[in-house]
Amino acid sequence: MLEALSYEFVQNALIAGLLVSLASGIIGSLIVVNRMVFLAGGIAHTAYGGIGMAVYFGLPIFLGASLFAVMASLIIAFITLTHRNRMDTFIGLMWAVGMALGVILIDLTPGYNVDLMSYLFGSILAVSREDLYYMGGLLGVIIFIITFWYRDILAVSYDSEYATLRGINVKFFYTLILMLSALTVVVAIKVVGLILVIALLTIPVYIAEKLSNTLYMMMILSGIFSSIFTLCGLGFSYTFDIASGASIILISALSLFIFLLFSRLRTL
Amino acid sequence: MSIIQIKNLSFAYEKQKILDNINLDIEERDFLAIIGPNGGGKSTLLKLILGMNSIQKGSITTFGEKPKKNLSKIGYVPQNTNVNTDFPIKVIEVVLMGHIGTKRPLFGYAKEETMCAMGALTQVGMKEFAQKKIGELSGGQRQRVMIARALCAHPQILILDEPTSSIDVDGQKQIYQLLQLLNKTITIIVVSHDISVVLEFANKVVHINKRLIYHHLTQEEKAELNQADHFCEVNFFNRLKG
Numbered sequence: 001m002l003e004a005l006s007y008e009f010v011q012n013a014l015i016a017g018l019l020v021s022l023a024s025g026i027i028g029s030l031i032v033v034n035r036m037v038f039l040a041g042g043i044a045h046t047a048y049g050g051i052g053m054a055v056y057f058g059l060p061i062f063l064g065a066s067l068f069a070v071m072a073s074l075i076i077a078f079i080t081l082t083h084r085n086r087m088d089t090f091i092g093l094m095w096a097v098g099m100a101l102g103v104i105l106i107d108l109t110p111g112y113n114v115d116l117m118s119y120l121f122g123s124i125l126a127v128s129r130e131d132l133y134y135m136g137g138l139l140g141v142i143i144f145i146i147t148f149w150y151r152d153i154l155a156v157s158y159d160s161e162y163a164t165l166r167g168i169n170v171k172f173f174y175t176l177i178l179m180l181s182a183l184t185v186v187v188a189i190k191v192v193g194l195i196l197v198i199a200l201l202t203i204p205v206y207i208a209e210k211l212s213n214t215l216y217m218m219m220i221l222s223g224i225f226s227s228i229f230t231l232c233g234l235g236f237s238y239t240f241d242i243a244s245g246a247s248i249i250l251i252s253a254l255s256l257f258i259f260l261l262f263s264r265l266r267t268l
Numbered sequence: 269m270s271i272i273q274i275k276n277l278s279f280a281y282e283k284q285k286i287l288d289n290i291n292l293d294i295e296e297r298d299f300l301a302i303i304g305p306n307g308g309g310k311s312t313l314l315k316l317i318l319g320m321n322s323i324q325k326g327s328i329t330t331f332g333e334k335p336k337k338n339l340s341k342i343g344y345v346p347q348n349t350n351v352n353t354d355f356p357i358k359v360i361e362v363v364l365m366g367h368i369g370t371k372r373p374l375f376g377y378a379k380e381e382t383m384c385a386m387g388a389l390t391q392v393g394m395k396e397f398a399q400k401k402i403g404e405l406s407g408g409q410r411q412r413v414m415i416a417r418a419l420c421a422h423p424q425i426l427i428l429d430e431p432t433s434s435i436d437v438d439g440q441k442q443i444y445q446l447l448q449l450l451n452k453t454i455t456i457i458v459v460s461h462d463i464s465v466v467l468e469f470a471n472k473v474v475h476i477n478k479r480l481i482y483h484h485l486t487q488e489e490k491a492e493l494n495q496a497d498h499f500c501e502v503n504f505f506n507r508l509k510g
Contacts, residue, residue, distance in 0.1 A: 033355055147375060155365045158355055162417075165318060165344055166368055212356040213401045 004238055009125055013244075016127040017230040019135040020184075020191045020200075025208070025223030026142055027184040028201035030177050032209065033157050033218075039076055039178065040201055042091035044185045044194045046072035046098030051119055051189075052105030062134050062186060069182035072098065077175040122193035122245030124234070135187050142180055146219070153177065154215055191230065192245035203252040204229060207259050229255060271296050271425065271455060272317060277326035279312055286312045290326070290480045294472075296424075299451045301470035302459045308477040310459045311347065314429055317457075318344055330425070340368045343418030343454075345411070347429040353403035359413050360398040363388055366420025388416040392446060408439030415446065425455045432462055444469050 004010045031040050050068020054061045072094060079090045106116065118126070146153065155163040156173040164170050188197045208221035233248030272294040279287040286309040294300055302310050315321040316328055319335035330338045343366070363385040364377050372378060389395045392412040397405060405413065411431055418426055428447070432440040440462060447456055448469050460466045467473065475481040 150375070151364070151372075151377065154357070154361065158352060158357055158362070159346075159365065161320075161346060162344070162365060164320070165339055166365065166421075167339065209354065209356055213358055213399075214361065215356055218356045 009127070010238075012127045012129065012132060013124045013234060014231065015132055016124055016135055017191060017234055017248075018227050019132070019139050020187050021204075021226035021230045022223040023135070023139045023142055023184050024188050024200050025204060025221075025226045026146060026219045027181050028205040028226070029208065029215065029219045029222050030153070030157065031181055031201055032205045033215065034174075034177060036178070036181065037198060037202055038088070039080070039091060040181050040185060041198050042076060042095045043069050043072050043178070043182045044189065044197045045095045047182070047186055047189065048102035048119065048194060049098035049100075049105070050102070050186075052102030056105040056109050060130075062131065062190075065186045065189065066183055068098070069186050070179055073178040073182035074175065077171075077178045081171055081174065118193075119189060120193050120195050121243055122189065122191050122196065124191045124244050127190060131190060135190075138183055138187055142184070145176070145180065146216075149173070149176075150216065157215070192248055196245050196249045199249045199252060200226065200230075203249075203256050207256060210259075210263065225255070226252075270294055271331055273327075273329045273332075274313075274317075275327045277313075277316070277323070277328060279309070279316060279321070279324055285478060287316075287476075288478045290476070292474060292480060294425075294455065294457065296455055297451065297453075298455050298457075298472055299447070299470045300455075300457045300472045300474065301466040302457065302474055302476055303461070303463055303466065304476040310476050311429055313476060314344075314427055314457075314459060317427065318342065340421055341424045343415075343421060343423030343426045345414045345418050345426070345428040345431055347433070355402065357402050358398070359389070359394065359400050359402055359405070360385055362402055362413055363398075363417045363420055366417040368421050385416070385420055388419040389413070391419060391450075392416045406439075408435040408443065411435060411439075411443060412446070415443075415450075419450070423454060425457065426450060427457045429459045430461065431458060432460065 005014075031037055047065045047069040050065040051061055053059070053068060054064020057064070075094065076091060080087050083090070103116075115123075152163070152168050152173055153176075155166065155168055156170050157177075160170045160174070163173075185194075185197055185201075188200055192200050204225035205218070205222045207225055208218045212218035212221055229252040230248050233251045234244055236242070236251060237244040237247040270293040272292070274290055274292040277287060277290040278285065290313065302313065304310050312321065316323060317330065317335055319339060328335055331341060360382070364381060366385070366388070367377075367381050372381075386395065386398060389398055392415050394409060394412045394416060397409065397413070402410065402413065411434075415426075415428075415431075426447075431447075432443055435443065444466075447458070450456065451469075458466060458470070
């Protein structure tokens, strides 16, 4: 297995796995404590429309998907802030329309057909150096924003009504969290694919939540767990020659199961 | 001068009238209890005072100005404190949210802010719990933390919405004793169902069910209420109406 580390694509995969794990640990924590998991799912699937658009117009995939996902997050933010009671309907709608748009645009693209499966289930072994710069840049932006506005984001996440009374612009931070989620979802699609991205954003986070007293502790622990699961999943996938995204998710789910079992036993 | 003045205030959600021509003056260091049935408009009135709903008809002034201008002088303790108990947050962090954040440093919290938050926790007798996770506390303890959060900004008015609805009888009594103590320096407004408890501590009682009935408790009435073994709400409401 060690000789595999000398290949550039394996090195890239490992670095990508770590960068995305840390980003999804931080953003996943925000998504979970803000009860936005369904929203993130909606953004992930809508982003497929962006992938289709990027392929059709010959743009870089990350750029197309990011633009589309950010647009989707803005629409979702608008809907949740104005029509909260109809939110699930609208998100379900965007979810399906985004996917349909992506499928049709890829169909219409002349010449070679992009492998749909690689976006649905990830293609971490195909990460390029440019992809790594993008992921690293995003992680930097996320860490900067969280450090700088930690207390506002904490207040909005914990008690948005009170945050409003204390003069915090709740709508702005809510939208910001959704936008960062959208960008994180896009890079996570590369690692585990858009169908499995929700698991990466929730399983390590759920374990971390149980073990943390503070939100930043939860973010750090989520990032660490997520990194471990991703690296183990990659190793597993290489050893047994099976899909990497699915391996990562199954390793995570297995760990969650063991964690729950142990915490159950401890309380007995 | 009254610190809160409400004049001819009416409010409706869509076409359903919630509040009808409310007039109320709240003086400094009042301990005002707002009672009334569910859906009678109590919480709506609080939201209007706090500037969370916009005024449709009539007027409210706090400290002689529009409600939104003086939010920092009003502390608020929301109704349900049992939500989000899984949230990974320490007691001290919850209290720190009470700061309006005018003297905030580049990152995190200023030293004075933390000291002030600890002071507020001491005031409500929850200092030892500062580093605990909020979900580990009991309902009554959590309520104290929320009061500390409201005290953090040094409010002149403290508004509490059903502060004892999820607490056992002993806990309720303690919360009201705490409020009585705080009332030495600040004005207190409490919305509550626990009429018998409220009457023991409040100096003004209003009953709101769309309309407002205003009632000053005389010393005799108070004594009478305290003496009664079993407090009858029906008698009390009849008296209010009379």
